[in-house]
Amino acid sequence: MAGAEQKGESPEDVSRRRFFTLMSLGVGWGGVVATLGGIGAGAARYMFPSVLYEPPTVFKIGLPSGYGMGVDTKLKKERQVWVVRNERGIYVLVAICRHLGCTPNWFSDQKLFRCPCHGSIYDPHGNVVGGPAPRTLWRSAISLDPVDGQIVVDFNLRQDPDPVGTPEGLMVEEASREVEPYFLKV
Numbered sequence: 588m589a590g591a592e593q594k595g596e597s598p599e600d601v602s603r604r605r606f607f608t609l610m611s612l613g614v615g616w617g618g619v620v621a622t623l624g625g626i627g628a629g630a631a632r633y634m635f636p637s638v639l640y641e642p643p644t645v646f647k648i649g650l651p652s653g654y655g656m657g658v659d660t661k662l663k664k665e666r667q668v669w670v671v672r673n674e675r676g677i678y679v680l681v682a683i684c685r686h687l688g689c690t691p692n693w694f695s696d697q698k699l700f701r702c703p704c705h706g707s708i709y710d711p712h713g714n715v716v717g718g719p720a721p722r723t724l725w726r727s728a729i730s731l732d733p734v735d736g737q738i739v740v741d742f743n744l745r746q747d748p749d750p751v752g753t754p755e756g757l758m759v760e761e762a763s764r765e766v767e768p769y770f771l772k773v
């Protein structure tokens with residue numbers, strides 16, 4: 588007799604049986620809800636796949652007039668570059684050590700970049716003057732935006748005048764580096 592109390596059951600037995608019946612119903616529905624939730628989450632993930640947003644590799648860094656003589660470090664953290672102006676124009680050094688990829692620091696009093704990892708030292712041109720780095724610092728391609736006149740950096744288009752494999756390469760003739768698109772005569 589469904590739903591009826593069984594013969595010989597005390598009121599405590601009946602309430603215990605009802606409790607366990609309700610519990611099992613709750614667990615059952617909970618499982619259904621959890622399963623549907625999992626399916627819904629999977630569908631949402633399919634519709635909105637996780638995308639890794641990398642910072643753009645081509646970006647503007649302002650007008651040439653915003654950069655004075657010497658090494659400007661203000662973009663090192665955000666863009667991983669130093670902007671350098673000399674008597675002839677502007678170039679952009681990539682702030683990645685050519686040894687194992689750490690970020691060197693600029694010491695204006697010494698006029699040197701020093702890498703904190705293994706002690707590589709570079710001059711303001713990017714030439715290696717000490718430590719284990721085997722190659723000069725890269726320079727990124729730069730141009731002037733024809734509309735607003737800002738410097739546009741193409742971070743991944745890099746000058747590498749002494750690529751791995753060349754017999755000598757720690758000191759590179761500066762004139763060979765001050766060429767378009769790696770140098771702006773501004």
Ligand code: FES
Nearest residue numbers: 684686687702705
């Ligand atoms: S990574 Fe710069 S010296 Fe090793």
